[in-house]
Amino acid sequence: MHKRIAITGPESTGKSLLTEQLAKYYNSSMVSEYVRDYFLNREYNYNIEDLVTIAKGQLQREEDIAETSVGSLFCDTEFISFSVWSEVIYKHVPSWITEHVKNHRYDLYLLCNIDIDWEADPLRKNSHNRQYIFDLFVKELENNNFNYKVISGIGEQRFNNAVTFVDELLNNVRKK
Numbered sequence: 001m002h003k004r005i006a007i008t009g010p011e012s013t014g015k016s017l018l019t020e021q022l023a024k025y026y027n028s029s030m031v032s033e034y035v036r037d038y039f040l041n042r043e044y045n046y047n048i049e050d051l052v053t054i055a056k057g058q059l060q061r062e063e064d065i066a067e068t069s070v071g072s073l074f075c076d077t078e079f080i081s082f083s084v085w086s087e088v089i090y091k092h093v094p095s096w097i098t099e100h101v102k103n104h105r106y107d108l109y110l111l112c113n114i115d116i117d118w119e120a121d122p123l124r125k126n127s128h129n130r131q132y133i134f135d136l137f138v139k140e141l142e143n144n145n146f147n148y149k150v151i152s153g154i155g156e157q158r159f160n161n162a163v164t165f166v167d168e169l170l171n172n173v174r175k176k
Contacts, residue, residue, distance in 0.1 A: 002028070002071055003169060006078040007162075009112035009151075010133040014158060018112065018151065019076035021159050022166060029069035033076045034058040048090050055082040055097055059104070072170070079104055080140045084133060102144060108169045109148035110162055111137055116154060 007019045016033060023030035034057040038050075046054075058077060066073055079101040086093045114130040141148040149165040151158055 002066075002069060002073055003107040004066070004073045004075060005108045005110065005166060005169070006075045006080075006106040007110045007112065008078055008081055009137055010114055010130050012116075012130075013112035013114055014116055015112050016076050018110070018159065018162055019074045022162060023074045025159075025163065026072055026074075026166070028071035029065050029073050031058075031062045031065050031073065031075040034061050035077075048086060048092070048094060051082060051086055051090075052094050052096055055079060055100065058082075059100065072166070075106065078106060078109070080109075080137060083140060084136045087136065088129075088133060101140065105146065107147065108165065109141055109146050110151050110165065111141065111148050112158075113150050113152040115152050116158070 005022070007015045007022070009015055019030050019032070022028075035054050038054050038057060039046075062073070062075055079097055082097045083093050083101050086097060111134075114134050147169075151162050151165070153161050
C-alpha cells in the first residue's frame with residue numbers, strides 16, 4: 001500500500017514545485033492543485049460554496065489518481081488548506097471541509113515554511129499576512145495530532161529537507 005503525503009502551507013511557499021520534485025524523485029504519482037484548473041476559464045471571483053466545490057474537485061482528483069498510482073502519492077494541497085482559506089476569507093469553515101480535515105488523513109504533511117520570497121500570481125492574495133496564515137496551519141495540524149514536518153530552506157536545500165522526512169516515513173514503513 002502506498003503512502004499519501006500532503007504538501008501544504010500558505011500561498012507562494014513552493015508547494016507545487018516541491019510536489020513535482022518529490023514525485024519525480026520517488027518515481028511516484030502526484031496530485032496537482034485543482035483550484036488552478038477550476039479558475040482556468042472562469043473569473044477569479046468566488047464564494048464559500050465555490051470553495052467547497054473546489055475541495056470536492058481536489059478530493060475527486062486525488063481519488064482518481066490514487067486508483068492507478070504506484071509508490072507514494074504526493075498531493076499538492078489538502079483539506080487544511082481549504083479550512084484555513086475559508087477561515088481567513090469568510091471567518092467560517094463549512095462542515096464538509098471540517099469533516100474532511102479530520103477524516104481524510106495523510107501519512108505525512110509537509111508544511112512549507114514562509115522563508116522563501118513571495119511571488120505574485122493571479123490566484124494569490126495574502127502576501128501581507130503569511131506568518132498569521134502559517135500559524136493557522138500549525139494550529140490545525142497540531143490540534144488534529146497529524147504527523148507533520150516543517151519544510152524550510154531555499155532551492156535544493158528545501159528539497160533535500162523534504163526528502164529527509166519522506167525517507168524517514170518510508171524507512172519506518174519498511175521496518176514494520
